[in-house]
Amino acid sequence: MALLQISEPGLSTAPHEHRLAVGIDLGTTNSLVATVRHGVAVTLPDERGRVLLPSVVRYRRDGGCEVGYAAQVSQATDPKNTIVSVKRFMGRGQRDIAHIENAPYDFVDAPGMVQLRTVAGVKSPVEVSAEILKTLRARAEASLGGELSGAVVTVPAYFDDAQRQATKDAATLAGLNVLRLLNEPTAAAIAYGLENAAEGVYAVFDLGGGTFDISILRLSRGVFEVLATNGDAALGGDDFDHRVFCWVLEAAGLSLLEPRDARLLYSKAREAKETLTAHGEAPLTARLSSGELVDLTLQSETFCRITHTLVQKTLGPTRKALRDAGLTVADVNGVVMVGGATRMPEIQRVVADFFRCDPLNNLDPDKVVALGAAMQANVLAGNKPQGEDWLLLDVIPLSLGIETMGGLVERIIPRNTTIPAARAQEFTTFKDGQTAMSIHVVQGERELVADCRSLAKFELRGIPPMTAGAARIRVTFQVDADGLLAVSAREATTGVEASVSVKPSYGLADRDIERMLRDSVEHAKDDMHARALQEATVEARRLLAAVDAALAADGTLLEDAERAEIDRSRVALAAAMESGDHRAIKRASEALNRTTEPFAARRMDVSVKRALAGQKIANFDA
Amino acid sequence: MQSHFELFGLEPGFALDRAALDRAYREIQGRIHPDRFAHAGDAERRASMQWTTRVNEAYRVLQNPLERARHLLELNGVDVALETNTAMPTEFLERQMTLREALEAASEGRDADALDALRAELGAERTRVEAQLAERIDAARDFVGAAGMVRELKFLERLDAEIASAYDSIEA
Numbered sequence: 143m144a145l146l147q148i149s150e151p152g153l154s155t156a157p158h159e160h161r162l163a164v165g166i167d168l169g170t171t172n173s174l175v176a177t178v179r180h181g182v183a184v185t186l187p188d189e190r191g192r193v194l195l196p197s198v199v200r201y202r203r204d205g206g207c208e209v210g211y212a213a214q215v216s217q218a219t220d221p222k223n224t225i226v227s228v229k230r231f232m233g234r235g236q237r238d239i240a241h242i243e244n245a246p247y248d249f250v251d252a253p254g255m256v257q258l259r260t261v262a263g264v265k266s267p268v269e270v271s272a273e274i275l276k277t278l279r280a281r282a283e284a285s286l287g288g289e290l291s292g293a294v295v296t297v298p299a300y301f302d303d304a305q306r307q308a309t310k311d312a313a314t315l316a317g318l319n320v321l322r323l324l325n326e327p328t329a330a331a332i333a334y335g336l337e338n339a340a341e342g343v344y345a346v347f348d349l350g351g352g353t354f355d356i357s358i359l360r361l362s363r364g365v366f367e368v369l370a371t372n373g374d375a376a377l378g379g380d381d382f383d384h385r386v387f388c389w390v391l392e393a394a395g396l397s398l399l400e401p402r403d404a405r406l407l408y409s410k411a412r413e414a415k416e417t418l419t420a421h422g423e424a425p426l427t428a429r430l431s432s433g434e435l436v437d438l439t440l441q442s443e444t445f446c447r448i449t450h451t452l453v454q455k456t457l458g459p460t461r462k463a464l465r466d467a468g469l470t471v472a473d474v475n476g477v478v479m480v481g482g483a484t485r486m487p488e489i490q491r492v493v494a495d496f497f498r499c500d501p502l503n504n505l506d507p508d509k510v511v512a513l514g515a516a517m518q519a520n521v522l523a524g525n526k527p528q529g530e531d532w533l534l535l536d537v538i539p540l541s542l543g544i545e546t547m548g549g550l551v552e553r554i555i556p557r558n559t560t561i562p563a564a565r566a567q568e569f570t571t572f573k574d575g576q577t578a579m580s581i582h583v584v585q586g587e588r589e590l591v592a593d594c595r596s597l598a599k600f601e602l603r604g605i606p607p608m609t610a611g612a613a614r615i616r617v618t619f620q621v622d623a624d625g626l627l628a629v630s631a632r633e634a635t636t637g638v639e640a641s642v643s644v645k646p647s648y649g650l651a652d653r654d655i656e657r658m659l660r661d662s663v664e665h666a667k668d669d670m671h672a673r674a675l676q677e678a679t680v681e682a683r684r685l686l687a688a689v690d691a692a693l694a695a696d697g698t699l700l701e702d703a704e705r706a707e708i709d710r711s712r713v714a715l716a717a718a719m720e721s722g723d724h725r726a727i728k729r730a731s732e733a734l735n736r737t738t739e740p741f742a743a744r745r746m747d748v749s750v751k752r753a754l755a756g757q758k759i760a761n762f763d764a
Numbered sequence: 765m766q767s768h769f770e771l772f773g774l775e776p777g778f779a780l781d782r783a784a785l786d787r788a789y790r791e792i793q794g795r796i797h798p799d800r801f802a803h804a805g806d807a808e809r810r811a812s813m814q815w816t817t818r819v820n821e822a823y824r825v826l827q828n829p830l831e832r833a834r835h836l837l838e839l840n841g842v843d844v845a846l847e848t849n850t851a852m853p854t855e856f857l858e859r860q861m862t863l864r865e866a867l868e869a870a871s872e873g874r875d876a877d878a879l880d881a882l883r884a885e886l887g888a889e890r891t892r893v894e895a896q897l898a899e900r901i902d903a904a905r906d907f908v909g910a911a912g913m914v915r916e917l918k919f920l921e922r923l924d925a926e927i928a929s930a931y932d933s934i935e936a
Contacts, residue, residue, distance in 0.1 A: 161803070292802070321802045365790055458935045465928060522802035533794050560824070562798065562817045622813055623798035688804040735806040742811035749795040750815065754773040756791060 161291035163321065163523035164282045165329070165515025168271060168295055168309065170229040170351030170378060171482065173197050174509060175278040176516035177286060178525070183333065183513040186285045194508065195281075197351075199273045200224040201262035209277040217409065221246035221401040223260045227380055228274075230352045231256050231267040232312075233304030240376050241384055246401030255308065268312045275316035289680075292321035294519040296511050298353035299325035300373030300459075300539045302585050303597050303627050310624065319680075321522040323624040326350070327357035328368055328536055329514030330480040334505055335361045336517060342475035343369075345463075347493055347501070348511075349456065350481040352378035356460045358467040358474070367535045370466035370558045372459035377452065379415075379483035385448045386411035386440065390426060394436045403430045414440045419485045446488050453492050460496065466558050477501045482508050535560055542619055542627060545582035545591045547572065554619045557587065561625055566618040575607040579615055583629050602631045671724070678727040682719055685731050686712065689738055696745050704741065711737040767839055768822035778833055778894075778901040780826065789823045829894050830917045833901065833910065842907040844914045856916055859889070863923060871930040879934070883927055890920050 164177045164186075172194040176185045185193040192211070200213035201223045207213070216224045225247065230239060236251040248259040257264050275295075282290060295313050297306055306323055313320045327346035334340060340361050348355040355373040359366060387408055391397070399407070410428045417424035418440065426438045446453075464470060477493060479501045484490065493501050505513075521531045537560055543553040546569070555565045571579065579602045586594030605613050617631045689712060697705065711734040718730035769776040772788040793816065794800075801812040825831040834844050852860075863886065870878035893916050900910040 322799070364794075461935055462932065465931065518799075522799055524803055533790060533797060534799060535793070560820045562813045563820055564817045565821075620813075620817070623816075684803065685805040688808065692804070692808065738805060739807040739811070742805075742807040743814075745808070746796050746811045746815040750771075750792050750819075753791040753795050754788060 160525055161523040162282075162286050162288050163292050163294070163516075163519035163525065164278075164286075164290060165294045165324075165512050165517070165519045166275065166278055166296065166313075166318075167326070167329075167512035167515060168229065168274065168297075168312075169197055169511075170227050170353065170380065171197060172351070172508065173274050173278060174512035175282045176509070176512040177282065178516050178520040183516045183520075185509050185512055186282055188281055195274065195277060196226075197228065197274055198224060198226045199228065199270050201260040201265065203261045205262045207262065207273055209273050218402050218406045221405040222248055223262075224405075225258060225260075225265075225270050227352055228267050228270040230376070230380070231258075232271065233302070233306075233308035234267075240381075244384070244387075244404065246404055254304070268308050268315060271309070271312035272315035275313055275318060279316055279318055290318065292319040292519065292523055294322050294324050294329075294515045294522060295320055296324050296326045296329050296515050297625075298348075298350070298373065298375060299327050299355040299357050299368075299371040300353065300375045302375070302540055302595050303542075303625070304595065305375065306625055310626065320624075321519055323626070324515055324518055325355070325357065325368070325371065325536055325539075325625075326353075326511045327355045327371065327480060328359070328366065328534065329512075329518065330478055330505075330510045331357070331359045331361065331366055331514070332517050332532075332534070333510045333514035334478045334502070335366060337505065340476070343467075343469060343473050345460075345474050345477045345497065346480055347456070347460070347477055347484065348373075348480035349483040349489060350378050351483065352376070352380050354378060354456055354459065356456070356463045358463050358469065364532045365535065366532060368537045368560075369469070370463045371537055371539045372463040372466070373539065374455060374459060377455055379412075379481075381452050382415055382449050382483065382486070383408055383412045385452065386415055386426075386445070389440070389444070389448050390436065390438060393438055396430075396436070400431055403432075406430070407436070410436075415445070415486070418442050418445050419487065442487075449488070453488055456489070457492070457496060471497055474499075478505075478510075479503050480507050480510055536623075536625070537561060538563070538621055538625055540585045540595075541587055542583070542585050542597075542621070543594075544569075544617060545584060549591045551584055551586075551589060551591055551594055554617070555621060559621075561621050562623050564618060564620040566616050569615045569617060570611045571605065571608065571613045571615075572610055574610050576610065576613070577605045577607055578603045579605060579631075581617060581629070581631055583619075583627070597627065598629065600629075600631075602633070605633045608635070674724040675722060675727075678724040678731070679719060682715055682727050682731050685734060686715060689734065692738070692741065692745060696741075696748065699744050699748060700741060708734075708737050708741065768825050768835055771819065771822045772826070774826075776836060776839060778829075778836060778898045780832065782827075785823070785826055789819065792819055829890075829897070830914065830921055833897050833914045833917065836901055837907050837911060837914065840907040842911055844911050846915060846918050849911075849915065852916065852919070853912075856919075860919060860923070863889075867923070867926060867930060871933070874934045876931070876934055879927055879931055883924070886920060886924055886927065890917065893917050893920065 164175050167174045174185050174193055174195065176183055187193045195210040196214045198210060198213040200208045200216045200220060213224055217226060233255055235254060236242060236249055236256045239256065250257040250259055250264055255266060257266050279290060293313065295309060297309050310320055310323055327348045330346050330348060331344060342361060344359050344361055346357045346359065353375050354377040355371065357371040358369045360369055390407055390411060406428050410426050414424040414426045422442045424440045426440055428436045430436065474497055477497045477499065484507050490501055520526060537558045538555065539557060541553045541557045542555045543551045546552045554567050555563055580599065581602060582599045583597045584591055584594040585597050588594050602615060613633055614635045615631055615633050617629065620628045715730040715734050718726040767776060772785055774784060796812055796815045798809065798812045798816060801808050825835050837844055863882065866882050870882060893913055897910055897913045900906050900913060
């Protein structure tokens, strides 16, 4: 075996390299990828110069698939296998999806998340989304000329835990290292705020293809602070298309349609809606498969009338967000418009009326989210020197709680709490001698469990038998910086501890992800082992670089014995990497992580102390 | 365990130097937030999340007058007994009744302007109780006496939540 090289303690091994990081806007209608190049955020085009990738995936009989424009052309001819607006199905059961009867797919109702039967087999919305992400990843890697170090993937702010988890799973499946899930309006605020050096309170009004978000942020030098967010995870441009579609059916006297005709009319409805952005009326013509001709004209007034309730639906969440932020319309300095659907003149008018000011439209509403995500990815990758970066403080959109007796919800973390956040609450047993307790985690604002979203159910077993009400079961909710929840519970009165952590049940189990990875890898005739090895190696390199940097910065915090132990783990990991065995590398990485835990905790303590010390000096100077 | 005030290098007290709190919070977050460790190993990412969680919680408590007062009382060994002690001065209860009746009327009449007025009135009431609390805690250092005022503040907070849901039902 070749001798391993070890650098002198306290010396950083390499100068900081620029890491390739991207921001991805995984949209209902279109998706984009952007990066920061020479200090400027840019969207990356495909080989034909197009930056938008239609969020459409078509599965073929041979098991392969087409993504984007190539898939979009098959919408009308192969509707069952051409999946559009898959974002609406992420983390959703069949019953949760509005207008599901109009979607031309063969749905399979699976526990937690609906699935779709295609010629290439049953596909989860996570797999479909992963195809879109893979395409964007390949585009970025070709354009940047190297493997991506990480990606920030955006989600609607009002996405619940199930939808966030599904999105993260899709990114993992696409082979992306997710640096952060970032809320879409927050991403837009970053892009807008930096571009315009904006300070003060801003509202971001984000009406996309399938989702609506309203976020209220305070922007001050170097800090983006989300004060409140609200929205509707099932309201977007698609719903306006649907209204036009229904109007067409009525006006043309059509009923039962073939899937391909429905798809065709949907496309025509969308075109008519887009035409109305700049014109007073829009022609709408289509030849159905029966030969029948639909020939209509949609007037702008008619469009406003049939979509009036949709437009009004954006105002309720807007009022709530302002109220939760403790502000009124007068406190808002500006309203940033995001999402293609905000191009509709009626939306512009209603927003201007509500906020009593002209909305800000100076950034491309289709690109602003991806650009903001790219800027954040650049910061998270560590490409920006300290002092030039910024602090982002975001919140959870919906309250988290658990079910108590009588089907009532006990709220544990209220909505608009700044993340990361943790809260614990004690519960007790209902019956004498009760040794197990079922814990049902829910998300939402309603009092009754039945009206909230069920996230996970798990059982805490091994509670020592006691009289009713004597046990003390402490349930802890931890929400991380991605807005994802982990729940644990333990009984503490007797010193007997039982604890369990859950990954919410609708998401994919790790083994599902492994299976999907295997399937996709086999399909590409790639070597499963090679991929596992590569991933473990990349992860190990990342870890070693991080530990080296930490040692270089704060190595003096360690006792000699501790330092020696960490050095042993580092050497062991380096040796494992030489071995070419991905399991050994994983084990050695985990061991190094464990060894560095006390060091990491101490570094944070010291950081807090330094922060306060810096404060005192600053105050003294002033 | 360190008090929330110590964490930010502040003197414990009901009167709050909001600017100093915000400065310290941002300074600390700037160094320990998970966004600073997105590329670090598991151990550091976990430590960063735990610390940030703690700092966020402390910041939340100190920003909120009710929670801040409760924390101060706890530090001084006084249990506010929010759940168990519901005794209130008659005068306070009578004012509460009036506010509640006004809320019901506004709710039934779906009258957003009346809710706005009610909210303003409640805001004034809170400011009054908070001023009393500041006097009790910071000047008189009467923590036991302050407990009753904290309970009053809790009452007002509940009413505020009810006003919020009244808005929701009017707007629905």
